Amino acid sequence: MRFVLALLSQYQYSIWGFTVAVQAAFLIYLLVRRSSKDYPLFCFYVFAGILQAGVLKLTYWRWGFDSVRGWEIAWTTQVFVVSSRAAAVGELCHKVLAPFHGIWGLAWRILLGTAALVVILALVLGGHDWVRIATTVDLGLECGMATAIVILFLFARYYHLPLTFPQRWMGLAFCLYSCFRILNDAVFQHYMQGYASVWTLADGVGFLMCLALWIRAMWKWNSERATTLTMLPSAIYEALIPQVNQSLLTLNEQLSRLWKHEAKRA
């Protein structure tokens, strides 16, 4: 068992080192290509990951991987990194929806409200003790972010909004990573200490895969010009939309009548 743990630890360290190196190279790439102008919060998130790795390296070197202090510092830095990821998710939502003023005005409340509701639900339903509270908060935040991204893409699909290649892949990576962490956290909560090493290893591998998706997204990035759309006068919306809705209602009633008529004939 000890041998297995030592082996896992070695794997963890090599994956960790490799991930930090890739993150650093990616951050340099983003800065050189000036993507930081379009996605400053995303760049900050990548930087936060590197910073966290540095702090954790020092912490584990000073107090050890299994120490209580190490646990506390790890989760404190995790809150910082997860918060910066949440900000990057918010930035992506803004990038996709903000050019459409009406939609953005409607969507940001729904996005924020749903994400907050999901976080609260996860915290309440989790009902865990103080030992598990860190992972519960983490799980709640991940649920909130994944939900926000899914709602963003559902909005884009419903209104046929155009999504650029980087936006699609960035969103996909954010959401898949959050879903992966939800699963990982859920299993971790069930088995706790026995799963700790595997949890760290799985998280490292999962993050590395999502990092690959982010790199793919930004590889095709070209400076995004702010979409300038001439908005229609509000009178058009006020005049047309209630009319369309009324007609849709009548159409549905007609369909129901058709249905009843059929049943009668049969």
Place this chain on the structure above:
Amino acid sequence: MNYFPFVAGGVALLLAGLLIWSLRRAGKRKPISNELVLGDFVCEHIAYLPQIRQSLLDQDIHFLSGKGHRRLAQKIRRERRKITLAYLDALRNDFDQLLNLARVVAVLSPELVPGQEWKRLQLTMIFAVKYRVLRTRLLLGASVSEPLCGLSMVVSKLAIDMERAITELGERAALGSETGSTLD
């Protein structure tokens, strides 16, 4: 036993599924244009309503059956069902085009009314479900007559109403700009 991990796992899988579904064909969406072209959503299929109505009448089927041409009557019934299905699909196309116009108007509007948007989403979903069920029933052999005409009339009225509203708005906008230039 704590069921929370299983619930969370289920939620994660559901979210991943929804994500993949919502991203289908996302790269093929056309950029939104500022121009609303009326010609794009003229309901052309409504013009065939009289022929469809005629083909849906049962008298000639009864006549053929009465004269002993049962096979021929069945064949004609089958072919008419095909035509009815094609017409229903065409009506759906007309409906989709109009809905698309409403979508473009919503996208290009500076402010949306959440109640109206929610109502439209609800109605669209109800329509989609009812349409599917009706289509399946038709495929299974049911026949329709007058109510289909009623359905066509609703789609046609929707098109006419939209055209009139847009024309009125266009005239009002033109009048506004003329008044503005006179005042200048």
